[in-house]
Amino acid sequence: MPVIEPIYSIEKGCEVYHNHSECTERNNIEARNIRAGRGEKRLCKHCQNLASQDHLMTLAAMSNHPLFGKGGSLLEMAAILTGKK
Numbered sequence: 001m002p003v004i005e006p007i008y009s010i011e012k013g014c015e016v017y018h019n020h021s022e023c024t025e026r027n028n029i030e031a032r033n034i035r036a037g038r039g040e041k042r043l044c045k046h047c048q049n050l051a052s053q054d055h056l057m058t059l060a061a062m063s064n065h066p067l068f069g070k071g072g073s074l075l076e077m078a079a080i081l082t083g084k085k
C-alpha cells in the first residue's frame with residue numbers, strides 16, 4: 001500500500017508530515033533529517049492528494065456504477081460516491 005507510516009523532516013521550515021510513499025517531497029527529505037511520526041505537524045498536501053486519488057481509484061475499481069467505463073469523469077463519480085450528487 002502506498003500509504004505508509006508517517007514521517008517528517010526536522011529541517012527548519014518543514015511544517016508537514018508525509019504518509020505516502022509516492023510523495024516527491026517526502027522522497028526529497030535527506031535521510032539524516034527523517035523522523036518517525038507526525039511531529040505535531042499537518043499532513044502534506046501532496047500526500048493528501050495522492051491518498052484521495054488512491055481512494056478514488058479503489059472505489060472506482062470496486063464500483064459497478066454505470067458511470068464507470070462509460071465516459072463518466074472521476075470527479076463526477078467522486079461526487080456521486082460521496083453523496084454530493
Ligand SMILES: [Zn+2]
Nearest residue numbers: 018023044047
Ligand atoms: Zn508528502
